[in-house]
Amino acid sequence: MEPATGLKLDYNHKLTIKEFPYIVRWREDRCKRCGQCTAVCPNGAIKPAVKYMRVIESGGDTPKPRPVRRIIHVIEQVDNMENYCTGCAMCALVCPNNAIEPEYNPQNKFLFYKNRGGEGYKRGGRRNDPGVSTLDRIKFTRISMLTDPALDAGRHEFRVRSYIGRILPPEELPLKVEDGRLVVDKSSGKFIPPVREIFPIMIGSMSIGALSPHMWEGLAMGVAYLNEVEGIPVVMCSGEGGFPPRLLKSRYVKYFILQIASGYFGWDSIIHTLPYMTEDPAAIEIKYGQGAKPGDGGLLMAPKVIKLIAEIRGVPKFVDLPSPPTHQTKYSIEEAVMKMIQSMSMAFGFRVPVYPKISGTRTAKAVLNNLARNPYAAALCIDGEDGGTGAAYNVSLDKMGHPIASNIRECYLDLVKQGKQNELPLIAAGGIGKKGNLAANTAALIMLGASAVAIGKYIMQATADCLGDEYNRCNMCNTGKCPRGIATQDPKLYRRLDPDKVAERVVEVFKAADVELRKIFAPMGRSTELPIGMSDGLSIDDKEMAERLEISYAC
């Protein structure tokens, strides 16, 4: 049946405003009708409208009714699901009179309706769970005052550093003494795996394409600054979206981890550029899974594949670019891991650490054990359920995946059982800094057994004011309409974002995290090496969690 419009009013075709996730609160008495809110709204969720108001006034000593007709112009929330208010609050941002703002509506029935056309709800962001994560419940309870040397984070100089790459036990190192000096015994024929010293927080994989050129370059510049000016060896993973040849050929490529995923986008360009590279990249990450959307592939929609993206990814313009959920041609762990790690190691002459990234899963230990036997495996990155993404089905984001804390813990303890905990670094990701506690979450994961962590959502929030949160605010990265200019290829939007400012914020974020990590490690008496697996320093206020994580319970 054709929906009735106009002549016949049929409220059954209308949703009430209470179904929507955000309700726009507009104040007539403050509005000057300048239209900045409607101009800036990324989703067309508000519009100017005409309203008729009728008031009966009565003056004098006796009833003397006089109808007063007033026609006013208002700002009205649109009541269709396509143009729902995402709560981004750009309206509130630009309103000179504080006359408008979105308000979260906890009773919303958004998910009941956001499936028009039989298409499940897709969005960006991370798991919509505003609760307190396990990581945020962990406390650092072993404070050294008189029992250990009291360290002072400000006064004592110490390095917060970690490693990517397989670290051979001393007895396996092909070393010999020659003229009283320790030298590599080349005659042994033994392979010494490449190792990179890094800052234990890295910027996780976010592709060119998912991110706007201004955002990506801002992050990259910030990373280069930290290395070149501040001497903090922060590395950043490219994501699967190719790699700008200019950066590939530059000296700074050594601060970047190149990602290869199931779409292999941009890799032919990278291979073409190999002979012109002056430095090796920091590492190669092979993406098998992503915490935000385990078992789901990526899709860069055709409208986003503008010239820049097309050329960097090595594809024609304006075509859909799907990354399959799984790598093709790989049919078992052994084969997948062996084949990919060998190939990628070979591409860089076995000089670059190569490690896989998987989504958090109960089967992580199986992957880990396979890697433990593989001499070329440089690390294992596990991306937990709270990881972010530019586009995924809401169901994948909200319901798929494994929390990172217990996943990293069981993997670490498994390595401990094998005596290999110092050999194969574990990189943890997914939900670090979800509530802003970047250093604390990092330290907790390190003390549970991670050698390093990767952050994505946090860095977007901290450096570019990404609006997304766990109340499904904004989260429209997938639409290309990112109001902050972070996840869009529309120059009109991404030119809002100043890459230099992003870079500055990256520097500030990492310098602050460096200080905060010291503020955690120093009072716990650790200053020389990262306290990886130092779980006696941790407690949690839940007995069962404590038991599962094999840490103490404190209340």
Next chain:
Amino acid sequence: MPAKRKEQKETPKVGLHESVISYKDAVRWTDSRTVTIYGNINGKRVPSRILEEFIQESVRDGARNLHIHADGQHGIGGRLYPQGEPIRITIEGPVGQRCGSMGMFGTEIVIKGGVSDDVGWLNCGAKITVLGDATNGAWNAAAQGILYVQGSGGARCDTMTKHNPRFDPPQSWYLRDVGDSFAEFKAGGIAVICGVNPRNPRSVLGYRPCVGMVGGVIYFRGRIDGYSERDVKLLEITEQDWNWLCENLKPYLTAIERIELYDELTKSPNEWHKLVPYTPQERRQRRWFKVSMDEFRKNYWEKEVGKGGIFAEYVDHEPTIIPYIVTGEYRRYKPIWANEKYAPPCAYSCPTHIPTHKRTALIRLGKVKEAIEMVLEYSPLPATVCGMICPNLCMQACTRGIIDMPISVKEFGKASLELPAPKKPKTTGHKVAIIGAGPAGMSAAWQLSLKGHDVTIFEATDKIGGKIELCIPEHRLNKEILHREIERFKEVVTDIRLNTKVTKELFEQLLKEYEFIIIAVGAHKPRKVPFPGSEHTVSAYEFMRDINRGKTYDLQGKRVVIIGAGNVGMDTGVEAFLCGAASVTAVDIQKPAAYGAELQYAKQKGVEIIWPKITEKYVPEEKKIYFTDGTNLDADFVIMAIGDMPDLDFIPHQIHTEKGWLVINEFFQTSHPKVFAIGDVTGLGLVTHAIGHGRLLAEYLHGELMHAPITRDLRPRIPYEKIKIDYYERCRAVTSLEQEAERCLSCGSCRDCHMCEMTCFWGAISRVEKPDGRFEYVVDDNKCIACGFCVGICPCGVWEMVENI
């Protein structure tokens, strides 16, 4: 011996010490002011606590010159409260930690050799001279007083010293150098490191001095290897500094017995430097970034990756940053004054597309005559059709109907009755034959004639008007109106051949003589369902035609059944009542199609409608009609009103028909390229449909004949929600066309109200009048921010937002 001493005090017996050391043994008086105190008696060390007691007691007893032989006791020489005159203490032997700690003004301590850790700890005014090295932690937390060191300081000297404004700042002097972590958290006081023969020649201030230093000053001579740059800055010394140093070096060097170095140390102010902490203001203003990001981009990043950054080769826009609220090309959307982009519901719904909104617009401008006349461009029979018999699809669609009542197009139609015939233009010489002078044929003939073409109408009957004349009952149409409009018609279309039934032969001839032939013969062959007894029924067509021709049926007291409950059935039913019928029942096999005025009038008259009923047979003998469901009705008289079919005996075989109807394409063209068909011959419709066909076909043929572009209004109907009805007040009664015109919402057509111009906050919209008197509203792109207010508030729904590409 002390003069005032009256009795021997009992020696304290506290603590872990097994043996009692007597005061007498430890304290030897030389005279009433001078005493020697031993920290070790016969190889037995005096505990720190006991020694402290002896020192305090001897001072209370008047000792002002104390010579102490120390044996590692803690805190010697401190806490001696002022006695009005100086207390001088010399110490020799191994000195314990925190010598002189909490020392007070008036205490002067000279240590005859090196000293252990924390000398002068929390000093509150004592002057301490160390004729040797001070070890770690010297001068820690000192608040007042002076420390003179003849040698070096150990690690972490001068930490946490401070300056209480009530007193002079503490001073610490080191002749050689100091160890690592010097002056951490120093909050005040003056430190001087002379750099004479330093133990660590790489740095006289050791490794990483001044972490957390916030106050005081450090003068030093010689080389240093870095300092906490976050906290302090390295400066040249000023003249004032130099004078202070030259002046104060003398007593220092004298005290440490090295006055011979004075000349060397005061050789040149250039050998000296100072470290001072940043002030809180400076800290706040200090650049966080060692290298500004701008510099970094220029001197590092773009040097490595190339000018314009890593993506420069792929982007073609300026690298500048743009704000959130933008104008011009940076807008994501832009407004368009899309006047007349959509068809208003009235014109869209009217098969003839009569633009009522334009007529009302003219009336609002005071051009009532032009407004009324305009309709003749669209229809030859506005008073008859719009004004009388049309169900007025325009009014059914009218947006105004949401508010109160639709615009009364009926009144507009009636108002056109008196209009004179429009002037005919010069003939074009093109000849078109039209078969049938019903509404379709009349409409086509009217339009073609007004465009200057020579039209010949062939009509089988002796009357113009077709079914309007023949089948519309008098109760619905005053024939006077029709006849007056036919008269006007005849002024425009002159060549009308009545009583000329077109035969096969004539048709062939017409094909030869005329450029185009339009078949508009309508449907005049009543359809009949062949059930037993159907031969005893009358068709509605015959019934109505007969009545319209003056024949009467005597149905007095008769029960009439009408098979077919459409609008024709309703008209028939009303006529049957007018002929005296006792009852009229209309039956139908499906939901009756009757609607509008016909249905309403029939119901008023008492026509009963029942359905579904499929007729099985009619038995005139029983005066009963039977239905397939086993029921029956009494029926004296049965009228079959199930529609009519065209009579197409005259057409050649090559013109296709389907189930009796002529097959046409979207341009009303039959399978013969010269032959077109309009009106009921192509399928039953309303009179307005027939008139619409005629007009559209005439437009098309005119294009064909004149080789002119064919214009057709293919505009979609404006969405109702675009019209802002809230601007309008309900009207209770309307008495004039002028009022009607004011009521019109001017859907999709600018009513020139200036609402947009007035509303635009940015002053981006202005009204521009064109030389020909027309107007438009234009947007200044350099002012417009694309807020959409014009779109949201336009009463007529004219403004639209489009992507700004």
